[in-house]
Amino acid sequence: MPAPTTNGVAVGGRPTIRDVAAEAAVSTKTVSRVLNGEPSVRPATARNVRDAIARLGFERNEAAANLRRRRKSTSLVGLVVGDLGSPGTAVLARGAEQVGREHGYYLLVASSGSDAAIEAELIRTFRAGRVDGLIVVPTGSDLSFLAESTAGAPVVFADRLPGNLRADSVVAADADGARQAVEYLLARHHRRIGFLGGPASLFSVAQRYRGYEQALAAAAVDLDPALVRLGLDDTAGALDAAAALLRLPDPATALFGADTGATIGALRAAAGRSDVAVIGFDDFQMAGLLDPPVTVVARDVEALGRTAAELLLRRIGGDRRPVQRITLDTVLIPRASGEKTAGRSPATPDQ
Amino acid sequence: MPAPTTNGVAVGGRPTIRDVAAEAAVSTKTVSRVLNGEPSVRPATARNVRDAIARLGFERNEAAANLRRRRKSTSLVGLVVGDLGSPGTAVLARGAEQVGREHGYYLLVASSGSDAAIEAELIRTFRAGRVDGLIVVPTGSDLSFLAESTAGAPVVFADRLPGNLRADSVVAADADGARQAVEYLLARHHRRIGFLGGPASLFSVAQRYRGYEQALAAAAVDLDPALVRLGLDDTAGALDAAAALLRLPDPATALFGADTGATIGALRAAAGRSDVAVIGFDDFQMAGLLDPPVTVVARDVEALGRTAAELLLRRIGGDRRPVQRITLDTVLIPRASGEKTAGRSPATPDQ
DNA sequence: TTGTAAGCGTTATCAT
DNA sequence: ATGATAACGCTTACAA
Numbered sequence: 058m059p060a061p062t063t064n065g066v067a068v069g070g071r072p073t074i075r076d077v078a079a080e081a082a083v084s085t086k087t088v089s090r091v092l093n094g095e096p097s098v099r100p101a102t103a104r105n106v107r108d109a110i111a112r113l114g115f116e117r118n119e120a121a122a123n124l125r126r127r128r129k130s131t132s133l134v135g136l137v138v139g140d141l142g143s144p145g146t147a148v149l150a151r152g153a154e155q156v157g158r159e160h161g162y163y164l165l166v167a168s169s170g171s172d173a174a175i176e177a178e179l180i181r182t183f184r185a186g187r188v189d190g191l192i193v194v195p196t197g198s199d200l201s202f203l204a205e206s207t208a209g210a211p212v213v214f215a216d217r218l219p220g221n222l223r224a225d226s227v228v229a230a231d232a233d234g235a236r237q238a239v240e241y242l243l244a245r246h247h248r249r250i251g252f253l254g255g256p257a258s259l260f261s262v263a264q265r266y267r268g269y270e271q272a273l274a275a276a277a278v279d280l281d282p283a284l285v286r287l288g289l290d291d292t293a294g295a296l297d298a299a300a301a302l303l304r305l306p307d308p309a310t311a312l313f314g315a316d317t318g319a320t321i322g323a324l325r326a327a328a329g330r331s332d333v334a335v336i337g338f339d340d341f342q343m344a345g346l347l348d349p350p351v352t353v354v355a356r357d358v359e360a361l362g363r364t365a366a367e368l369l370l371r372r373i374g375g376d377r378r379p380v381q382r383i384t385l386d387t388v389l390i391p392r393a394s395g396e397k398t399a400g401r402s403p404a405t406p407d408q
Numbered sequence: 409m410p411a412p413t414t415n416g417v418a419v420g421g422r423p424t425i426r427d428v429a430a431e432a433a434v435s436t437k438t439v440s441r442v443l444n445g446e447p448s449v450r451p452a453t454a455r456n457v458r459d460a461i462a463r464l465g466f467e468r469n470e471a472a473a474n475l476r477r478r479r480k481s482t483s484l485v486g487l488v489v490g491d492l493g494s495p496g497t498a499v500l501a502r503g504a505e506q507v508g509r510e511h512g513y514y515l516l517v518a519s520s521g522s523d524a525a526i527e528a529e530l531i532r533t534f535r536a537g538r539v540d541g542l543i544v545v546p547t548g549s550d551l552s553f554l555a556e557s558t559a560g561a562p563v564v565f566a567d568r569l570p571g572n573l574r575a576d577s578v579v580a581a582d583a584d585g586a587r588q589a590v591e592y593l594l595a596r597h598h599r600r601i602g603f604l605g606g607p608a609s610l611f612s613v614a615q616r617y618r619g620y621e622q623a624l625a626a627a628a629v630d631l632d633p634a635l636v637r638l639g640l641d642d643t644a645g646a647l648d649a650a651a652a653l654l655r656l657p658d659p660a661t662a663l664f665g666a667d668t669g670a671t672i673g674a675l676r677a678a679a680g681r682s683d684v685a686v687i688g689f690d691d692f693q694m695a696g697l698l699d700p701p702v703t704v705v706a707r708d709v710e711a712l713g714r715t716a717a718e719l720l721l722r723r724i725g726g727d728r729r730p731v732q733r734i735t736l737d738t739v740l741i742p743r744a745s746g747e748k749t750a751g752r753s754p755a756t757p758d759q
Numbered sequence: 760t761t762g763t764a765a766g767c768g769t770t771a772t773c774a775t
Numbered sequence: 776a777t778g779a780t781a782a783c784g785c786t787t788a789c790a791a
Contacts, residue, residue, distance in 0.1 A: 073768055084778045089770060097776060119536040120471035121768035124783045132533075141505070141517065142498040150492050154519060163530060166492065166517040168505060179514060182483075185470040187538070342693070424784055435762045440786060448760060472784035475767045537768095 072113040081109035092117055134162045134369065135188040135210075137179050139171040139196040144342065145358050146194070149215060152362025153192055160370050162189070171196045184210045190369040192362075195219045211372035215365035216358070218260055218382075225372065227365040227383045229356035231261050231338075234387030235268030236275075238313055238336045238354045241389060243276045247311035247334060247399040250278075251302040252285045253295055253323055254315030262287065265315040265338055284309055295322020302326075303333065310334065310399040317341045324351065324394065336395035345392060352395030354387045361385060423464040432460035443468055474537075485513045485720065486539040486561075488530050490522040490547040495693065496709050497545070500566060503713025504543055511721050513540070522547045535561045541720040543713075546570045562723035566716035567709070569611055569733075576723065578716040578734045580707035582612050582689075585738030586619030587626075589664055589687045589705045592740060594627045598662035598685060598750040601629075602653040603636045604646055604674055605666030613638065616666040616689055635660055646673020653677075654684065661685065661750040668692045675702065675745065687746035689738075696743060703746025705738045712736060 074092070078085045083106060090098050091106040098106075109115075123129050134157045138146045146168075154164040165188060169176035176196055180203070183191050191212045193200075200219045203212060214226035242250050252269050254262045266287070273280050283305060286298035295314070299322050302309040311334040312327060314320025320337030324347065327333040337344070340355035364383055425439045432439065434457060441449050442457040449457075460466075474480050485508045489497045497519075505515040516539060520527035527547055531554070534542050542563045544551075551570045554563060565577035593601050603620050605613045617638070624631050634656060637649035646665070650673050653660040662685040663678060665671025671688025675698065678684040688695070691706035715734055 075768080085769080086771090086778060086780095087776085090777085093770085099776060102776080116532075116536055118475075118768055119533075119538065121475055121537075121783090122770070124469075124472050124475065124768080124785090125770040126783085141501050142495075144493075144495075147493040147498065150519070154492070154521075158521075158526075163518055163533065166519075167514055168501070168517075170505075170509075175509075181467070182470070182514060185467055187470065426784080436785080437762060437787090438760090441761085444786085450760060453760080469784055472767090473786070475769090475784080476786040477767085480767095 071118075072115045074115070074117070076113055077106065077109045077115050080113055081106045131187065131189050132162055133188040134164050134366065134373075135183040135191040136164055136166045137176060137183065137191065137193045138166065138168050139176070139194060141166065141168040145216075148358045149194065149362035149365075152359035152364075153215075153366040154362075156363045156366035156370070162370070169196060173199070176200075180212070184212070190373045192365045192369055193219070211369060213365045213369040213372065215361050216356075223380050225368055225381050227361055227368060227385065229361065230384045230386050231264030232268035232271065233384075234338060234354040234356070235265035235313070235315065236272040237268075237387065237389055238338065238395075239269050239272035240276070241352075241391075241395060242311045242313070242334055242336060243272060243278065245311075245334065245396065245398045248278055249281070249284060249307060249309045249311070249399075251299065251309035251312045251323075252287075252315065253289055253298055253302075253312060253319035254287050255290055255319070257287045262315055269313065269315075281307075289319055289322070292318050292322050292325075295319045296325045297322075299323040299326030303330065311336070311395075311397075314338060320351065320353070327394075332397060332399075334395050334397040334399070340390060344390075347394075349394045350392035352390065352392045354389050356387055357385060422469075423466045425466070425468070427464055428457065428460045428466050431464055432457045482538065482540050483513055484539040485515050485717065485724075486534040486542040487515055487517045488527060488534065488542065488544045489517065489519050490527070490545060492517065492519040496567075499709045500545065500713035500716075503710035503715075504566075504717040505713075507714045507717035507721070513721070520547060524550070527551075531563070535563070541724045543716045543720055544570070562720060564716045564720040564723065566712050567707075574731050576719055576732050578712055578719060578736065580712065581735045581737050582615030583619035583622065584735075585689060585705040585707070586616035586664070586666065587623040588619075588738065588740055589689065589746075590620050590623035591627070592703075592746060593662045593664070593685055593687060594623060594629065596662075596685065596747065596749045599629055600632070600635060600658060600660045600662070600750075602650065602660035602663045602674075603638075603666065604640055604649055604653075604663060604670035605638050606641055606670070608638045613666055620664065620666075632658075640670055640673070643669050643673050643676075646670045647676045648673075650674040650677030654681070662687070662746075662748075665689060671702065671704070678745075683748060683750075685746050685748040685750070691741060695741075698745075700745045701743035703741065703743045705740050707738055708736060 074085050074088045077088045088106055091103050136150055136153055140146060150166050157164050167179045169179055180193060188210055190210050193212055193214050194216045195214055200222055203222060214224055216228060218226055218228060239250060254265060257263050270280060284302060289295045289298055295318055299312055303326055312323040314323045314337040317339050323335045327335050337351055337353045340353045344351040344353055364385060368381060425436050428439045429436045439457055442454050487501055487504055491497060501517050508515050518530045520530055531544060539561055541561050544563055544565050545567045546565055551573055554573060565575055567579060569577055569579060590601060605616060608614050621631060635653060640646045640649055646669055650663055654677055663674040665674045665688040668690050674686045678686050688702055688704045691704045695702040695704055715736060719732060
């Protein structure tokens with residue numbers, strides 16, 4: 058335990074503008090003026106003050122400054138994510154950072170390690186006057202406490218919707234993207250299209266399944282429940298499920314992986330099967346390098362970050378319009394795995 | 409009479425503890441006690457206050473709180489990096505975050521986009537009372553302004569040394585790592601070992617070259633300047649340089665890539681040449697997946713982050729020992745590209 | 760157990 | 776052009 062509070066100059070810690078004022082023999086207000094570059098200071102006085110500042114190694118305490126400032130602004134925007142290491146996170150952050158910087162904001166990123174309690178704590182910490190606004194990629198925790206506090210910095214959700222909470226958000230078009238993928242397969246004469254995905258309780262999975270349904274319905278193709286495998290949560294499970302779909306009496310001729318794990322499982326199951334088409338939802342690191350290169354429907358993650366930041370900056374600027382939900386279109390990236398045509402397969406015998 | 413500036417509740421913005429005190433009909437001190445979980449509050453009073461807090465959506469202004477607190481602490485540690493997107497950054501951040509969290513700190517990451525001015529601004533912003541300490545992965549800019557200010561949060565540099573600045577730092581053993589790699593090749597009977605690297609003005613490149621020299625000297629192998637190619641700054645240049653080394657009258661039988669770019673160039677040049685060994689400095693995404701898998705000497709980037717955080721936390725805790733420079737050993741990861749033995753090659757004729 | 764007043768480091772108001 | 780003083784939202788002495 059140190060014993061600070063002695064007087065004199067800056068014994069207990071950093072020098073304050075009072076120390077500077079004393080050193081320069083002016084008032085604190087004059088120091089403040091110099092600090093803020095106000096014009097109404099005689100050049101000689103200003104230089105004198107600046108010298109004192111340099112001599113003492115003074116640095117302004119921003120927290121104290123913001124406390125009194127009329128137009129409070131930290132020039133900081135926060136981003137809370139589940140995992141800093143995932144490549145998508147970095148890209149989203151870059152998009153948000155870019156837009157923020159164009160408007161004079163720096164981006165602060167914090168990762169919750171996908172821990173709900175930490176996520177909530179991080180959000181609270183950020184909003185308690187530390188940033189002007191916050192972008193959150195929710196990890197599935199209960200964020201309803203946000204609904205209660207009208208005060209605090211504005212929050213925009215990105216990439217995922219916050220559970221049961223009406224709030225500004227920017228997400229990819231899950232349903233449309235899945236529909237696009239399935240239509241692509243249908244156009245290549247596939248009628249037996251398998252769906253592989255994670256737990257249906259995940260909003261994104263449910264939406265992607267909806268897109269699958271819609272595409273089949275629009276093409277008047279019956280949805281065979283035997284071709285649908287939900288609740289897959291690792292690559293191994295996805296591989297088993299995909300292999301099973303290919304072993305059905307009336308097997309799948311194409312597979313749609315609703316997330317990267319499912320897609321990789323599907324690819325493994327279809328390895329060596331030149332007659333099976335595979336399309337995945339979400340681009341991934343090696344998608345273009347595998348054999349065959351993988352056709353995917355991809356979210357534009359950087360655009361997600363950019364758009365979220367734009368929306369957030371508007372809110373920070375005082376935009377009071379009702380809650381906005383922005384949906385960003387996905388892009389189908391044709392590579393090779395999804396271009397295989399059905400028809401010549403051995404599985405279209407009688408009738 | 410409460411009603412300070414304007415009456416009613418929270419006209420100018422967020423509610424303050426005065427608004428809460430008025431709402432609960434207690435003093436601000438009592439609200440403060442509840443906020444800080446002090447025991448000496450009657451349960452009924454506490455509940456009353458908590459209700460008022462909930463009703464008003466009050467959230468404590470941490471900046472103001474810290475302003476007065478004796479034991480100032482933001483519970484925040486900052487990390488300034490050049491590029492959020494690079495995989496190394498994420499790993500380093502994760503290491504630092506992990507250690508920080510064990511001690512009750514959250515990690516805030518900001519990226520400068522490798523812009524010197526932004527980097528300096530970020531460092532200033534962070535240290536101006538926003539975090540308790542700061543880890544910086546310097547991008548090569550002039551950080552000497554840090555030497556002047558003894559005040560402000562402590563700073564630890566990670567992965568790279570700050571130019572001409574005596575400061576706490578944690579870096580990988582560049583020279584030792586390179587020596588290790590070259591010794592590994594020497595042990596496999598290589599005597600003509602090419603060195604490929606970036607500009608020698610980079611501290612890390614210079615150090616790795618020193619390790620190369622040391623290994624050769626220790627083995628009493630002459631250093632042939634024709635085998636050294638520095639200043640390579642892209643893969644294409646590295647490929648050309650590596651190809652040239654393999655075409656010398658007395659060609660290289662092994663190549664050491666001092667950074668990932670150089671390593672990839674070396675690999676391309678050696679493609680199909682089963683007699684040429686390649687070792688790279690730094691592990692990379694696909695190193696294990698290429699053909700042949702690439703042997704590397706790798707920094708333990710997560711340990712870099714962890715160690716930097718540990719050192720920083722000690723400084724935050726009041727550790728006043730002299731400047732520390734911690735060097736972390738590298739690890740040689742044998743895969744295949746570096747295991748080829750020299751001797752049987754056609755390039756060892758007379759003497 | 761609760762309240763009053765001072766003070767943290769800065770900026771804002773209003774003089775001078 | 777410069778300064779005295781109140782105020783920002785909160786915590787901490789010190790009472791009561």
